Amino acid sequence: MVIAPRLRICAAVVASVLATGFAGAGTLSIDASAPTPAPLNAALRLGTATAPNGATLGANARYLTRNGAPWLPVMGEFHYSRTPASQWEAELRKMKAAGIDIVASYVMWNHHEEVEGKFDWSGNRDLHRFIELAGKAGLDVVVRVGPWAHAEVRFGGFPDWVVNAMPTRGNDPQYMRFVERLYGQIGQQLKGQLWKDGGHVIGIQLENEYNIDGPGKGAAHIAALKKLALKAGMDVPYYTVTGWDGTIYPTGEVTPVFGGYPDEPWGVSTKELPPKETYAFRFDTRVSGDLGAQTAAHAPGTAETDKEVTPFLGAEYGAGLPFMYRRRTVVSADDIASMLPVQLGSGVNLMGYYMFHGGRNPLSLGGTGMEESSLSGGYNDTTMISYDFQAPLGPDGQQRKVLEKLRPFHLFTRAFGSRLAPMTVRKPDVSPAKPDDLSTARFAVRSEGERGFLFVNNHVRQYDMAAQKTTQFSVKLPGQQITLPSKPVDIANGAYFIWPLNLDLDGTNLHYATAQPLTLLDQGKAGLVAVFGANAGVPVELSFDAGTRVTAAGGAQVAASAGHTLVTGVQPGAGAAVTVQRDGKRPLTIVVLTAEQSQQLSVVQLAGQQRLLLSADQAYVDGNALQLRSVGDSKFRFAIYPALVNAPKATTTGAAWNAKPAAKAAAAPSNAGAYAAVDAPTATVALRAAGNDGIFQAFEATLPAHEIKATVTQTRNAQEAAPVVIGGSAKAAIQPAPENFKAAGAWQINVPREQLKGLDDALLQIDFVGDIGRLYAGTRMLDDWYYSGYQWQFGLRQQAALLDQPLTVSVLPLRADAPIYLPKEARPDFGGAKQMATVRSVTVIPVYQLRINP
Structure with a gap:
């Protein structure tokens, strides 16, 4: 990952005063009227990008493509060798349910070849099986093959015997012979699982945080690694390198990926840091500050000079942060989720997280730590075993609050990403000059022609942003000016959201909405359901083209306004807020959920069709069954739409806490986890119909409560x-x-x-x-x-x-x-x-x- 940095010394103390009170924002303007240029053909030498079934992957200078259509996926990091293999399948399904499309994972060399020549690809290190299970869960895979990973692991993943015997991270012949052997082993693990084989491995990352230059290094070394990867059979559509901190690579051979973190746990300060630029929209650069490469760059990197010919892709936007001994930063769910509108609004077309799932380090064969530490010459001191990372999914699969805050944005990218990806970034007339400006409104638009999305962030970690009082946005498009909302509103400190501009809903134009688009549920002839989420403190308005025949529920008002049909007074909830009558067309229903319901929403494939699911419990699909998981509460409740035709049956799935694996447990290395409890019983429990929550069919169940005394x-x-x-x-x-x-x-x-x-x-x-x-x-x-x-x-x-x-x-x-x-x-x-x-x-x-x- 990115957390192993060089020393940073602040040259000055931030002079800005914390914003309190409010800023009289008035009308916030942005000019999006310039034509959207066609994306350039990226000068990228992709690997084989056509699968046996004819499915294709591609890329241009702006976005990725899937089967020729724009594609904006979400990628999450999950380290197989830091998690018990017995948990992989369920955890991968949880990631899929959370809106992840691609799982990324490092191959940590010293986890597989701790002793020279003795490779271990078994148990928790079985990369082949991990990829198989990812594909089974519906996830594509990016394998980060190193050979240097960082990942807060001892020597960045290099085995001790490599570090002791030879120079690394360059084209030294001895080093490259061992890299070739490692890549050959990885290639065998990936055999039959590549995209070209009908598998799910779509990408390979070479090296990590690489900004070293000189003879046999720099672009020449990355080019040499790619040749070795191809020689080992790793022929995939996408080859990437990390693009921050002055990275150096051969143009066209690889695509840079970027990241950003809400704090710097690798830093040396014992105080709060100045506001991070991760919370400010970027209009001129893709690099979100210092991400902590262990080596120092001496000139702008290739990623900066290549930004016009490569898409803006992310790999390491922090879904949490690790704890370093000297700096133990705790982040809130809003600290993480508020980065989403900023990154997407800055042009990111692959939202990649590090880490999405926490884990635990294995111990060495000798029982000692394999973590990064100053005792072994590392820059950081990390815990010996814990790699929790405050991730959305904890090491034991527990769902954290941050996952609930992220999921609405993942639903948005899955439903509307193909529309967003071709859109270009538009800069406001006035924007903050520096990250420590806590008064000026932070917003951007991405648009193409008359359609677009407005991105707003008024959250900065550990600092109060000025409330934007009596605010309206004015967006100039090629053929019209959109002013929203109809009346000025206050945007509170801490608010962040995405609003649509001229959103096509199955042929009906939604001029704008002051609610965030979440997902679309296409029911064929039964119609389209468009789901939005309300933003706390902002009244919901839906503006349609003039003449649109709208029926509003719950006391909402429909009126003609400025040449449009305006719906105001919408009360968020699980019911149909608006229905649109369309002669000769299938029905259109709009649901506007509350902010809390938005965080409970999932889209699942169940009983033969796609459905909306509302539940405060952790939910994922396993085969044809819905799994609900509750921490600390034996009562379950879920609501589903469309309604299930047949009454569902519920069973409990519990572990058998027997002693059979004890001998295996005693012999296994610490936290290996290969000896999970067996013979899990199932017992039928009553599932009670609980009426309807709006359009949703609701059910409840209660399991026997356990009071556990320690x-x-x-x-x-x-x-x-x-x-x-x-x-x-x-x-x-x-x-x-x-x-x-x-x-x-x-x-x-x-x-x-x-x-x-x-x-x-x-x-x-x-x-x-x-x-x-x-x-x-x-x-x-x-x-x-x-x-x-x-x-x-x-x-x-x-x-x-x-x-x-x-x-x-x-x-x-x-x-x-x-x-x-x-x-x-x-x-x-x-x-x-x-x-x-x-x-x-x-x-x-x-x-x-x-x-x-x-």
């Missing part, structure tokens, strides 16, 4: 922790040396596993205050955590056999004088004490799962 006993008092050392290549706080953990306090945790029978999982939640927490079974470390105020959870299902003996959590004291960054909300009150190490509580949260067979 006993906690302190077994060792903490001792005085050694002072935090300043050092490493970052010249900042470094993680304590192993021998310093003798100062840790210890608590024994007892969870009788009989209490867990019938559950899908159980999350051990450890609320502690200290520096570093570690969870053990005996002397074997299961997980670890840097204290930050972010909740530490650990799934027990994969470790069920270990619960016959107590677990232990150790807490290294946090010193009051530790020179690290903690969010102000998490900074403990030391009350004059020199240090703190305490376990405030340990709870076990049941995870229930309900299977619906329609």
